[in-house]
Amino acid sequence: MIDRKTSRKIGSAAETVATVLVMLYLVFPVLWMMLSSIKNPVDLFSTPPNIIPHKIVLSNYFAVLSDPKFLNAVKNSFIVAAATTVCSLMLGTLSGYVFARYRFRGKNILMVGIMATQMMPFVIILIPLFIVMRKMHMIDTYQGMILAYMTFSVPYAIVMLNAFFKSIPFDLEEAAQIDGCSRFKAMTKVLLPLSLPGLTSTGIFVFISAWNHYIYATVLSEAVTSTFPIRMQMYMAEERVIYEHMYPAAILGTLPILLIVLIFQKNIIEGLTAGGVKG
Amino acid sequence: MKKTLLFFLAAMIALSAVFAGGSSESSAAAPAAEKKNEITVVYLDEKPWHDQADEFTAATGIKVNYINVPFPELRQRSLTSFLSQDSHFDVIHLRSDYVHEFASKEFLEPLDDLLTAEEKAAYNKTSLDNLSFGGHLYGLPRYYWLWQFNYNTQILKEAGVEKIPETWDELIAITPQIKAAGHEVMIAGLDDEIITYMFYVLLNCEGTTLIDEKGMPVCNNEAGARALDTLKRLVDSEAISKHSFEIHGSNPASDMFCQGDFAFCFASPATYSLAMNPASSRIVGMVETAVVPKGSVGSASWNEPAGLGIPYNAPNKEGAIEYIKFCTTAEQQKKVAMQICRVSTHPEVNSDPEILAKYPQFSSINNQLEYPSGIVNSIHAMEVLDTTAELLHKHLDGTLNTADTLKAIEKALTEIAQQ
Numbered sequence: 001m002i003d004r005k006t007s008r009k010i011g012s013a014a015e016t017v018a019t020v021l022v023m024l025y026l027v028f029p030v031l032w033m034m035l036s037s038i039k040n041p042v043d044l045f046s047t048p049p050n051i052i053p054h055k056i057v058l059s060n061y062f063a064v065l066s067d068p069k070f071l072n073a074v075k076n077s078f079i080v081a082a083a084t085t086v087c088s089l090m091l092g093t094l095s096g097y098v099f100a101r102y103r104f105r106g107k108n109i110l111m112v113g114i115m116a117t118q119m120m121p122f123v124i125i126l127i128p129l130f131i132v133m134r135k136m137h138m139i140d141t142y143q144g145m146i147l148a149y150m151t152f153s154v155p156y157a158i159v160m161l162n163a164f165f166k167s168i169p170f171d172l173e174e175a176a177q178i179d180g181c182s183r184f185k186a187m188t189k190v191l192l193p194l195s196l197p198g199l200t201s202t203g204i205f206v207f208i209s210a211w212n213h214y215i216y217a218t219v220l221s222e223a224v225t226s227t228f229p230i231r232m233q234m235y236m237a238e239e240r241v242i243y244e245h246m247y248p249a250a251i252l253g254t255l256p257i258l259l260i261v262l263i264f265q266k267n268i269i270e271g272l273t274a275g276g277v278k279g
Numbered sequence: 280m281k282k283t284l285l286f287f288l289a290a291m292i293a294l295s296a297v298f299a300g301g302s303s304e305s306s307a308a309a310p311a312a313e314k315k316n317e318i319t320v321v322y323l324d325e326k327p328w329h330d331q332a333d334e335f336t337a338a339t340g341i342k343v344n345y346i347n348v349p350f351p352e353l354r355q356r357s358l359t360s361f362l363s364q365d366s367h368f369d370v371i372h373l374r375s376d377y378v379h380e381f382a383s384k385e386f387l388e389p390l391d392d393l394l395t396a397e398e399k400a401a402y403n404k405t406s407l408d409n410l411s412f413g414g415h416l417y418g419l420p421r422y423y424w425l426w427q428f429n430y431n432t433q434i435l436k437e438a439g440v441e442k443i444p445e446t447w448d449e450l451i452a453i454t455p456q457i458k459a460a461g462h463e464v465m466i467a468g469l470d471d472e473i474i475t476y477m478f479y480v481l482l483n484c485e486g487t488t489l490i491d492e493k494g495m496p497v498c499n500n501e502a503g504a505r506a507l508d509t510l511k512r513l514v515d516s517e518a519i520s521k522h523s524f525e526i527h528g529s530n531p532a533s534d535m536f537c538q539g540d541f542a543f544c545f546a547s548p549a550t551y552s553l554a555m556n557p558a559s560s561r562i563v564g565m566v567e568t569a570v571v572p573k574g575s576v577g578s579a580s581w582n583e584p585a586g587l588g589i590p591y592n593a594p595n596k597e598g599a600i601e602y603i604k605f606c607t608t609a610e611q612q613k614k615v616a617m618q619i620c621r622v623s624t625h626p627e628v629n630s631d632p633e634i635l636a637k638y639p640q641f642s643s644i645n646n647q648l649e650y651p652s653g654i655v656n657s658i659h660a661m662e663v664l665d666t667t668a669e670l671l672h673k674h675l676d677g678t679l680n681t682a683d684t685l686k687a688i689e690k691a692l693t694e695i696a697q698q
Binding site for chain 1 (some may be wrong): 323325344345347350351352355356359360362363365367368424476530534535537540547549553557558559560561571592606619676694
């Protein structure tokens, strides 16, 4: 018969082992990518596979960093993702506030309609979007890309921010209005500061989504606004996949996202767990 | 409240203008491209093609707006612009199966009236036929993507194999020798629908093919049975390595061949160059090429003829045809062959001494091109490949025998052709 203390120790050890295994499963592909980025191309297909490279090769990183097309793609992705985030948060904040605080006819149907857009595959509106952008001469422009990305990021922001705003009692804004604030001022001075975790987490997810978005970029970007995912696809050449450039490019292209998540991780976690505990 | 909302709206518009300000040159290019001295070309982001576009501009004064597209997206990009009925592309990449797919839907401009008889005569007839549909020419050939039979001289020496197999039966016969020496025999990326490519080659080796010009199956006969039996024997004897079914296409097959574990590799022409590069190969100096092993009738290979075509709604068709003619001459094809080892559609280029000095593997190419080579040309190409592959796998795992497999293929491909 195992006593309680031993049982707890066994349970704790099992938890740790399970956590490590799950983390390995999740992290191993990224780890493999990092290790492969510093290998010679000939070592990438070794049998049996070499996990640890025999020789560390950094020339591929230099090759990628000195490629102006790669740097341009990262710049374009940053511009489009940042602008999409700003615009989506602005529209999402205003719309989310209206849905959270106002009652009007058709509100529920409208919200269902907005949520329904999140369930559609992107490819459904690809051709109509292309036609519209072409008619407006917005192919290969930042405006066109941003507007296209907002078709999926604004509904997401509305849904998320609506939920965050609902979790904050209206009493606080009411008190501010009693003290002389207008509705708008109460929103900006009281509600938004309290919603900062929600705004941050929504903003970051919109940014990541826009940064990684591929399908609209394939038809809406050409020479000037080619983004990072398109650049990554360029490494799949006709003759072979240029793995030795693809891996370093993937690592470098992920760094901006990693940095943003590291800086704002506290806000992200707060935003994700907001409303989880009633207080 | 109203004023504040208006302020917000103005701020958003201003922000959009600020963020978007940097790329107005491209939006201006769209109407500009409709002028007669500009064309828009869609193709890969590789230096030789860019150089070619620059040379064309220097020679003719026609500006080329070059749009880089990743290789896996070439077909999709063209298709999206066709389906939207609004394209600013003047020149697009074509493969022989794309010609069937696009021309059947009238997405391509026929080139018959845009070329003189003399201009057409400058091209190899087979290469023109590959880019024709319904009796009309829709593209001019730019290069061949011809699979070659590469072999590792070191492994064959270790295994005591003195003669390169000239038939598939000879390859099966030397398999035990090579395996006894501790090596695998042949690698070819045959995962998913690519197994149909191998079957297609074997059918051609037996003097038949998979489907006719109308898409109707023609393989349910003695020759088809021989091809299917050969495929099964190649797989059962492990002459085709089981690793072939873990990889998709010739590119990973080339990568694996360069590790030095396989005696043979049936893959794209880039394999040899990859194998001779110390950064990507452990078998530098140990690779040669030969004609693909023969069946009862002769040899055959898989070949994806690539060319250039004009969309039906191209803004500048006159400029486009000039570009296509310029890029597909023997001289231009030789330049490209020298730079990136593309097999030319002009036989004299493939046997040019300069080419042979740089790429010795070209010595077997003109021999190979004397035998049938091509791909499955059908407006339902993907469906044909996938359906046939499914049935081939059932035959290889023993679910269906030869006769039943061929009957099933015939039935399935007939249904597809009659869609």
